[in-house]
Amino acid sequence: xxxxxxxxxxxxxxxxxxxxxxxxxxxxxxxxxxxxxxxxxxxxxxxxxxxxxxxxxxxxxxxxxxxxxxxxxxxxxxxxxxxxxxxxxxxxxxxxxxxxxxxxxxxxxxxxxxxxxxxxxxxxxxxxxxxxxxxxxxxxxxxxxxxxxxxxxxxxxxxxxxxxxxxxxxxxxxxxxxxxxxxxxxxxxxxxxxxxxxxxxxxxxxxxxxxxxxxxxxxxxxxxxxxxxxxxxxxxxxxxxxxxxxxxxxxxxxxxxxxxxxxxxxxxxxxxxxxxxxxxxxxxxxxxxxxx
Amino acid sequence: xxxxxxxxxxxxxxxxxxxxxxxxxxxxxxxxxxxxxxxxxxxxxxxxxxxxxxxxxxxxxxxxxxxxxxxxxxxxxxxxxxxxxxxxxxxxxxxxxxxxxxxxxxxxxxxxxxxxxxxxxxxxxxxxxxxxxxxxxxxxxxxxxxxxxxxxxxxxxxxxxxxxxxxxxxxxxxxxxxxxxxxxxxxxxxxxxxxxxxxxxxxxxxxxxxxxxxxxxxxxxxxxxxxxxxxxxxxxxxxxxxxxxxxxxxxxxxxxxxxxxxxxxxxxxxxxxxxxxxxxxxxxxxxxxxxxxxxxxxxxxxxxxxxxxxxxxx
Numbered sequence: 382x383x384x385x386x387x388x389x390x391x392x393x394x395x396x397x398x399x400x401x402x403x404x405x406x407x408x409x410x411x412x413x414x415x416x417x418x419x420x421x422x423x424x425x426x427x428x429x430x431x432x433x434x435x436x437x438x439x440x441x442x443x444x445x446x447x448x449x450x451x452x453x454x455x456x457x458x459x460x461x462x463x464x465x466x467x468x469x470x471x472x473x474x475x476x477x478x479x480x481x482x483x484x485x486x487x488x489x490x491x492x493x494x495x496x497x498x499x500x501x502x503x504x505x506x507x508x509x510x511x512x513x514x515x516x517x518x519x520x521x522x523x524x525x526x527x528x529x530x531x532x533x534x535x536x537x538x539x540x541x542x543x544x545x546x547x548x549x550x551x552x553x554x555x556x557x558x559x560x561x562x563x564x565x566x567x568x569x570x571x572x573x574x575x576x577x578x579x580x581x582x583x584x585x586x587x588x589x590x591x592x593x594x595x596x597x598x599x600x601x602x603x604x605x606x607x608x609x610x611x612x613x614x615x616x617x618x619x620x621x622x623x624x625x626x627x628x629x630x631x632x633x634x635x636x637x638x639x640x641x642x643x644x645x646x647x648x649x650x651x652x653x654x655x656x657x658x659x660x661x662x663x664x665x666x667x668x669x670x671x672x673x
Numbered sequence: 674x675x676x677x678x679x680x681x682x683x684x685x686x687x688x689x690x691x692x693x694x695x696x697x698x699x700x701x702x703x704x705x706x707x708x709x710x711x712x713x714x715x716x717x718x719x720x721x722x723x724x725x726x727x728x729x730x731x732x733x734x735x736x737x738x739x740x741x742x743x744x745x746x747x748x749x750x751x752x753x754x755x756x757x758x759x760x761x762x763x764x765x766x767x768x769x770x771x772x773x774x775x776x777x778x779x780x781x782x783x784x785x786x787x788x789x790x791x792x793x794x795x796x797x798x799x800x801x802x803x804x805x806x807x808x809x810x811x812x813x814x815x816x817x818x819x820x821x822x823x824x825x826x827x828x829x830x831x832x833x834x835x836x837x838x839x840x841x842x843x844x845x846x847x848x849x850x851x852x853x854x855x856x857x858x859x860x861x862x863x864x865x866x867x868x869x870x871x872x873x874x875x876x877x878x879x880x881x882x883x884x885x886x887x888x889x890x891x892x893x894x895x896x897x898x899x900x901x902x903x904x905x906x907x908x909x910x911x912x913x914x915x916x917x918x919x920x921x922x923x924x925x926x927x928x929x930x931x932x933x934x935x936x937x938x939x940x941x942x943x944x945x946x947x948x949x950x951x952x953x954x955x956x957x958x959x960x961x962x963x964x965x966x967x968x969x970x971x972x973x974x975x976x977x978x979x980x981x982x983x984x985x986x987x
Contacts, residue, residue, distance in 0.1 A: 410807075513691035516970070517963040518925035521943070525959045528947035529699050605816055609929055612818050613944055628819060632933065635826050642826070646819030654814035661810070 404666040411662020417655030425471035434462035436469045436622050445638040455640035458630060463641065466622035467648055473623040474652060477538050477607035477616075478600040484542025485549050485599060490592065492546075493553025494580050498561060507550065514547040523606055527615040534617040537610045541603050552595050556588035563587075590667035597660035601653045608649045624649045678975055685971050692967065693745065696960045697738050700952055750957035755949050760957035763942060768961075770840055771939035773850075774930065775923040777858035778865065779916065786866035787912065790873025794881060795900055805870065812867030817926055821860045821933035828856060838935040857934045861926050865919050872915055876908035883907070910980055917973035921966040 405411055424431065433453065440460035448455045454464040496507035514522070526540035560566065561584065569583055610616040611625025619626060624645040631641035708724045725731050729740055744751070750760035793805035829837035836853050843850040880886065881904050889903045890896075928940030935941070939958065946954035 509687045510691055512688045513695060513963075516688060516692050516921075516967045517695070517959060518921045518966065520925035520928060521959055521962050524928065524943065524947065525699055525955055526702075528955055529702050529952070601814065605814075608816055609818065612816075612929065613932065613947075615947065628816075628822065632822050635822060636830050639826055642819070642822045646816065646822065649816050649819060650811075650814055653816070654810060657810050657814050 401666045405662055408662045408665060410658055411665070414655050414658025414660075414662055417651055418659055421471055421475060421652045421655060424468055425475045428468035428472055432462075432465035432468050434465040436461065436466045437620050438462075445634060445641070447638075448640055454644045455638065457627070457641055458634060458638070463627070463644055466627060467624065467645055470622045470624045470627060470645065471648065471652070473534060473611075473617050473621070474604050474607060474649070477534065477541065478604040478656070480538045481541035481545060481603040481607070482596050482599050484539065485545035486592070486596060488543065489546035489549025490553045493550040494557055494584065496550065497554035497557025498576065498580055498584065504554075508554070511547045511550045511554075514544075515551070517544075519544050519602070520606060520609060523610060524613065524615065527610055532615045532618060534607075534621075534623070537607055537616040540610070541606045544606075545599050545603065548599070549592070549595065552591060553588065556591055557584055560584060560587050594660055594664045594667060597656055597663055601656035601660065604649065604653050604656065674978060677978055681971065681974050681978075685967055688967055689964065692963045693742055693960065694738065696956055696963065697741055699956055699959065701734070745960070750960070751953040753946075753951050753954050755951045760954055763954060764939070764957060764961055767937065767939045767942045770937060771924065771927050771931070773843065774854060774858055774861060774927055774936065774938060775920060777851075777854055778861035778923055778926075779920070781859055781862035782865040782869055782919075783916070785862065786869030787873050789866075790870040791877055791900065791905065793870065793874045794877030797878065805874070809867040809870045812863040812870075815863060816929075817860050817863060818929040818933045820863060821857065821930060824856050824860060825933070840936045840938075857930050857936060860933075861923060861930045864926065865922060868919065868922075869912065869915070873908065873912060876911055877904055880904040880908040910977070913980065914973040914977045917969045917976070920969050921962070924962050924965075 438461060440456075443452065443456045443460035445458055446452050446456040446460075452462050452464065454462075454467065456462055457466070492507050492511075496504045496511075517525075522544040523537075523540040526543060527537050530536040530540065566579060566583055569579055574582075607616055607623070608625035608628070611623045612629045614626070614629060616625055617623040627645040628642055628649075631638070631645065634641055708721050708728070708730060729737055732740070748761055750764070752759050753763060789805050789808070793802045796802050825837045828834050835856055839853055841850045841853050877900075881900075883904075885907075886899060886903050889899050894903070924939065927938060928944060930936070931938045931940035932944055939962075943955055943958045946952075946958070
């Protein structure tokens with residue numbers, strides 16, 4: 382690779398970006414994913430405007446009412462409106478998904494960069510620690526952390542983020558190894574750039590696509606994980622609504638009030654499917670080499 | 674080959690040590706003084722001192738860790754803070770239940786996922802492939818506890834076909850045991866089946882485009898035989914190792930499945946322990962799962978070396 386094409390790789394030409402976008406646009410399934418994600422975001426952001434009831438308002442006159450004109454998706458065991466609670470639940474799920482992935486990125490990517498870039502003993506230490514963390518199944522680690530930290534949405538997000546971090550360490554490390562001997566890295570080193578500068582300015586931008594893809598898919602995993610923790614009672618605490626905790630109470634009323642389980646569960650399914658479709662589409666568009 | 678295997682075994686040792694440290698540190702991040710929790714209402718300083726001494730909480734951390742590892746190596750994971758039953762005994766009781774669930778789930782995942790992956794690869798670019806892909810993504814996106822609830826509502830409550838919950842040991846009544854486990858195992862298998870399908874599909878696509886497949890086709894081998902004998906045999910190798918790795922996933926998924934179907938297994942043990950603040954049990958279960966996972970990982974790698982002729986003679 383000549384020095385010219387090396388600079389071209391460091392700053393992706395606009396053409397390749399529009400090609401990726403074009404590829405993404407033609408992918409109908411990925412667009413469907415984007416639409417679902419967008420819809421969930423809109424519902425969450427405008428929850429106060431779209432809600433027909435106060436999500437915490439209990440009513441003993443309206444316990445476990447089937448879906449109707451008043452309660453669009455029915456009411457729960459305390460007479461609260463399920464539709465309104467689901468809107469606010471979308472906030473908890475989205476926040477959990479985003480915040481935990483940000484935590485995972487902040488914890489994981491720097492370690493991965495350092496590990497891959499410097500190699501040697503520091504790489505050995507970080508790699509062994511990553512392997513150790515990966516040895517504990519994601520959800521079990523998250524449950525243990527949430528249990529020891531105490532149940533709350535914040536702790537659930539920390540637990541999920543920390544449990545997801547090793548994947549990002551491993552991914553970032555592998556990507557760095559793949560690009561660190563490229564010409565543009567060598568030439569900026571020859572020009573006297575510091576290690577920090579090389580990592581931040583040259584390597585990081587080039588390994589972004591796989592990180593973005595992994596982050597999108599991890600949002601899906603994190604939403605399921607938050608719903609799972611809430612379902613177990615280790616997430617957002619009552620009376621605040623989250624899809625997982627709504628299902629937790631709903632499972633006690635399966636025969637009497639099936640709507641209590643059907644709707645919040647569909648919401649989790651759709652939101653997670655949306656992020657998975659989006660992630661798959663982004664992978665095909667941005668990072669065709671990577672295996673599904 | 675033995676050199677490679679030996680090196681692989683040696684690499685697992687630091688991982689095991691680190692895992693034990695992580696699990697040990699779990700109890701240290703616990704907010705508050707564990708002695709106060711242990712003592713309950715008791716606030717007598719003498720009692721607190723006695724407890725601190727008994728649990729060696731006054732020693733420096735490395736010493737505490739050393740003592741703990743020493744006990745673990747002797748098979749002593751401590752006692753349940755609630756029931757005073759040794760943690761190892763609790764785990765030994767619950768583990769077979771979860772292993773049965775996981776084994777059945779793995780069976781379903783293989784029976785569903787691998788053929789779907791093969792068909793999707795062979796019928797590349799058709800509606801069949803699309804359908805298989807959508808099914809796989811749905812399988813990965815559906816929360817298994819919700820699927821469990823839906824199935825209970827439909828199969829147990831409405832159609833009254835299968836029991837909604839509980840556990841029967843296969844030694845006691847084999848068919849009843851299979852019947853009660855059928856739904857939970859199916860629910861648990863969905864995500865793994867989806868994963869296996871996607872991996873089988875991409876491995877098959879790679880194998881089908883290989884030279885030896887083209888050669889076989891040119892020789893006039895029947896399409897069916899090309900797919901099953903030539904491509905699949907090569908594609909299966911990474912899948913064999915994947916199966917061992919996915920067992921960890923199954924154990925984690927079992928936590929939720931067991932909760933929905935009230936199965937008295939490993940997952941229920943950890944969740945109940947979390948709620949009764951029985952940290953010794955939580956710690957023991959996490960350690961057990963992690964060590965099991967590392968051993969599975971090791972076996973997967975060794976298996977891979979053994980079945981891969983290129984590494985066998987290295």
